[in-house]
Amino acid sequence: MVQACDMDLVDALLARHGACGRQDLIPLLQEIQEAEGFLSRAALRRVAAHLHLPESKVYGVATFYNQFRFQPRGRCAIAVCRGTACHVKGSAAVLAALQRELRIQAGATTRDGLFSLDVVSCIGACGLAPVIAVGDDYHAGVSPTQVPGIVASYRAKLQALGEGVLEPSTSVEEVLA
Amino acid sequence: MLATLNGRAVEAHAGESILDLARREGLDIPTLCHLKGLSPSGACRMCVVELDGRPGLVTACSQQVQEGMAIHTHSPRAVEARKTIVELLLANHPDDCLYCVRSGDCRLQELAQTHGVRRRRWPAGMRHHRLDVSSPAIGRNPDKCILCGACVRVCEERMGVGAIDFTGRGSSTVVAPAFLGDLNLSTCVGCGQCIAVCPTGALREQSHLDRVVAALEDPEQVVVVQHAPAVSVSLAEEFGLPAGTDLNPQLVAALRRLGFHYVFDTAFAADLTVREEAAELVQRITHGGPLPLFTSCSPAWVRWLEQERPELLPHLSTCKSPQQMMGAVVKSAFARMKGLDPARIFSVSIMPCTAKKAEAARPEHAREGLADVDAVLTVRELARLLRQRGIRLTELKPDHADLPLGMRSTAGKLFGASGGVTEAALRTAHFLITGEDPPPMRVEVLHGTEGLRFATVQAGILQLRVAVASGLLQARKLVDEIQQGLHPHLHMVEVMSCPGGCVAGGGQPLSRDGDDAERRRAVRHAALLRVDDEGMLRRPHRNWAVGELYRDELGEPLSQRAHELLHVHRERPREVEA
Incomplete structure (x- = not known):
């Protein structure tokens, strides 16, 4: 089953934040997870591009914290x-x-x-x-x-x-x- | 500032770390994760020392010396702690030193030896990970990783790439590309600087030794070898000779002993590159092409530009790198000259670089199903082969490379260090523009140590403005500035992916630490400059063998035939959507 975040929603969320830096990484991830229930690859990539950070860095931070999940919750x-x-x-x-x-x-x-x-x-x-x-x-x-x-x-x-x-x-x- | 070091009064500089102070005082504190010039991480804990009045041990790499500090670098407690750290690292490390490429050249192995670790203190609690052999340049074996983070910091802080990072946490931490993916799908550019700082065998070059040995044993194959400019000035280090010794004649002799049928010099192709690239530069200046012209000889930089700034690809010189030009000439003009079937030629290059392996594998570097270069060996791999074959480098009678593709100017040799490509190109561009050779042979500013350097050279009525970026991090900075319009009149930009250029490439002999790496880079660079100073033939356009190649095969620089053989026409890579 292909599981994807609603990228329009992620884009809108990022646009609302406007220019921000690496210190905003965790709050952004939290907001996306709040809205979508999980963090998809596409969403993490979008966050990396938005913050001008390597994808490896964003993924590294996200996997460090137990609060983030990478698959949608089950029913x-x-x-x-x-x-x-x-x-x-x-x-x-x-x-x-x-x-x-x-x-x-x-x-x-x-x-x-x-x-x-x-x-x-x-x-x-x-x-x-x-x-x-x-x-x-x-x-x-x-x-x-x-x-x-x-x-x-x-x-x-x-x-x-x-x-x-x-x-x-x-x-x-x-x-x- | 006064402090005492193992009971001796010493003077410390303001802000100096305990580690730097100790090393300045001739005392080595072992480290695994420390990288000179990058942020201290304190991850490996090997450098712990004891301080009077402090209950716990502190890491010497990250603790600054303070007034009156009493430091004990090798107290029984500190040494015991280090031994325990090694034993703990070994608890999650495979016991396969005998089979490891880094055996004898491994920091962990060395520390286990010096600390007298003679048995496994804790039962193996190995976590097993998949080997990553996806990259044509670099292989990863996370089982051997001790999580010191040196590769992560070099990739991000020194190269500005950030292809890998720590993922997960605690005992399940692993250094990996984003999404635990494979290196070939990451932003890795293959420079190999991570290998140069890895204390263990977790990172290595993708070895081409087997295919080279197989070709040498095959009676049907004609095996041709080229060696890059920065190889002859570093190979000596692998054989216990002082860094900076130029072994060019012995290297040629050794390659013949290995059984290569023809030995050529990549610097010949560097001269050829200069002819093409200088002509391209002059053409762009006079016909209004995209300026500045970016050099294209460093494959990790080409890959970086494709990934990060595809909109700037029109600035990239269409010239192939010297390695690929040599490969193309060997399987065309040279094959015809010798009456050889190009399909029977096996073309090998010796490079100070891992990205060259990836470059040789690119589809645009093959014609009619034949790769221009079939195998690429790093300096380390060549040294392994020479040792295996029992070849005593220093006792060989000096030899000369074969003609015509072994003929080179010493300007071609300068390609091996940051600033050298520009200097070589300027010598010929000046001649192209004015018909005269430029007055001073050395543009000193090009050979400085700053990451970004600018120079202006008068060529007749034209002022040529050039920039040199030493390392991808500097290249990124310069490219950003160019895109912001800060350098509107630049004509040419030289980029070397590795800071310092090929003399400090990811395929070079390994250094012990940052100080050692810096020293080796400097003396290898100085050796190349010395070769040029003492050279009889210092201008690429005076290389008669290159001249004959134009006369017999290519016609003029940028001719149709030159374009077929020596240039690539890149398509803009398609955007990959997530």
């Missing part, structure tokens, strides 16, 4: 908490199970565009460790053996929805209650 974004409490409770195995099940690495999006997988440092729900967020749903005390079932249930939901948007089925409050 259902999965976040695995890798905070201390979750780590102690086995989140590394959960992440490995998700990577196996989805056949992607953390930071990537499945080719069908359904799922993206990310690592976050702490969701702030240490009592539920290990915890993962699937879309807006939270799953507490996840074990690696549960992972295929969780993924399958969301895949089914997404396929049933067609083009529709996934609605949250549980909230943190519900899980906590």
